[in-house]
Amino acid sequence: MIPLPDDFVVTPWEVSGDVDYDRLVEMFGTQRIGDELTSRLIKHTGEHQTMLRRGIFYSHRDMNLILDDHEKGNGFVMYTGRGPSGHTHLGHMMPWIFTKYLQDKFGVELYFQMTDDEKFLFGPDLTLKDTKNYAYDNALDVIALGFDKSKTRIFLDTEYSHMLYNIAMKVAKKVTFSTTKAVFGFTNSNNIGSIWFTSMQAAPAFLPSVLKEKNIRCLIPCAIDQDPHFRIARDVAEGIGYFKPALIHCKMLPSLAGSDKMSASLPTTSIFTTDSPEQIKKKIGNAFTGGAVSVEEQRQNGGNPDICSVYQYLYYIFEVDDSKLEERRRKCQAGEILCGECKGELTTQVTNFITDHQEKREKAKDVVEDFMLRD
Numbered sequence: 013m014i015p016l017p018d019d020f021v022v023t024p025w026e027v028s029g030d031v032d033y034d035r036l037v038e039m040f041g042t043q044r045i046g047d048e049l050t051s052r053l054i055k056h057t058g059e060h061q062t063m064l065r066r067g068i069f070y071s072h073r074d075m076n077l078i079l080d081d082h083e084k085g086n087g088f089v090m091y092t093g094r095g096p097s098g099h100t101h102l103g104h105m106m107p108w109i110f111t112k113y114l115q116d117k118f119g120v121e122l123y124f125q126m127t128d129d130e131k132f133l134f135g136p137d138l139t140l141k142d143t144k145n146y147a148y149d150n151a152l153d154v155i156a157l158g159f160d161k162s163k164t165r166i167f168l169d170t171e172y173s174h175m176l177y178n179i180a181m182k183v184a185k186k187v188t189f190s191t192t193k194a195v196f197g198f199t200n201s202n203n204i205g206s207i208w209f210t211s212m213q214a215a216p217a218f219l220p221s222v223l224k225e226k227n228i229r230c231l232i233p234c235a236i237d238q239d240p241h242f243r244i245a246r247d248v249a250e251g252i253g254y255f256k257p258a259l260i261h262c263k264m265l266p267s268l269a270g271s272d273k274m275s276a277s278l279p280t281t282s283i284f285t286t287d288s289p290e291q292i293k294k295k296i297g298n299a300f301t302g303g304a305v306s307v308e309e310q311r312q313n314g315g316n317p318d319i320c321s322v323y324q325y326l327y328y329i330f331e332v333d334d335s336k337l338e339e340r341r342r343k344c345q346a347g348e349i350l351c352g353e354c355k356g357e358l359t360t361q362v363t364n365f366i367t368d369h370q371e372k373r374e375k376a377k378d379v380v381e382d383f384m385l386r387d
């Protein structure tokens with residue numbers, strides 16, 4: 013078992029407590045995105061993208077090999093995914109927004125996995141029909157973000173099963189029960205589908221090489237909680253004839269309940285792409301902030317943006333202008349603005365974004381089939 017500290021938990025199925033992202037890099041054995049890699053990325057994209065600049069995408073494995081292959085003209089592909097256990101919320105979309113950015117800049121293909129099998133196997137209350145329905149619902153959000161139709165392929169594990177099963181078997185043969193116990197903390201009482209599942213999540217990393225009948229490097233942008241699956245995928249890759257998948261990891265968007273309660277995506281503390289303006293207003297209105305107990309006290313002592321979920325949402329997604337963000341931070345600390353003002357600003361930003369997204373989501377319904385990869 014990965015030696016996780018007592019004060020937080022990060023596994024592909026549970027994130028709770030106050031996550032120390034620096035320690036995660038050490039525990040998982042990944043690399044920080046340092047100056048050299050940053051310069052290379054800037055050289056290729058022509059800019060220092062906001063999520064990189066702010067350290068939201070902050071860790072990687074073999075990203076330099078991806079850029080080497082890009083420079084040599086060998087190309088690369090991307091793979092990411094979603095566990096369809098409910099509607100999509102902003103925290104899920106964050107890495108997809110970055111993935112879309114990379115697709116735009118590098119012009120590469122994206123393979124998008126919907127793990128409806130996973131959410132059935134691990135979710136006590138979900139039927140296979142539920143997870144399949146959510147997979148198609150969530151696919152609308154992926155499409156609405158504007159991924160290139162000619163370069164993006166979405167598939168469900170239970171539907172693209174002929175292809176995936178054949179790859180997953182090769183992975184599964186190389187992974188022992190003791191490895192899955194060590195990596196994921198499984199015990200004898202976990203169902204055997206869960207134990208097998210990591211081979212399904214590894215499979216798409218090799219899928220493009222199978223489809224193209226030649227090895228091509230694969231980059232997986234994802235939240236760092238998914239890294240354990242890909243550690244296994246990397247361990248088996250060369251043994252079954254493929255490149256180790258590369259990764260670029262992001263932190264997880266805190267919930268509106270505050271950064272120390274990042275766990276379960278509770279309906280009241282996450283903003284879903286299906287929320288109405290009233291729901292958005294209410295959720296942000298009830299969000300945890302770094303404000304003082306009274307107006308007088310806040311005017312006098314200021315607030316604390318570092319623990320404020322409203323500030324975090326602006327930092328992670330909604331305020332891309334560094335100087336405006338810095339000004340808000342300063343005013344908050346100086347007691348010049350109160351929480352209501354920041355909540356109002358965030359509500360406007362989120363409502364505009366979601367309203368626009370919902371229109372694109374409606375239009376996506378007509379083109380879903382164009383994105384689907386089928387046996």
Ligand code: TRP
Nearest residue numbers: 092093094095125127213234238
């Ligand atoms: N297991 C992920 C989840 O629960 C979904 C997923 C599948 C994924 N393949 C992926 C996420 C690749 C990131 C990258 O959400």
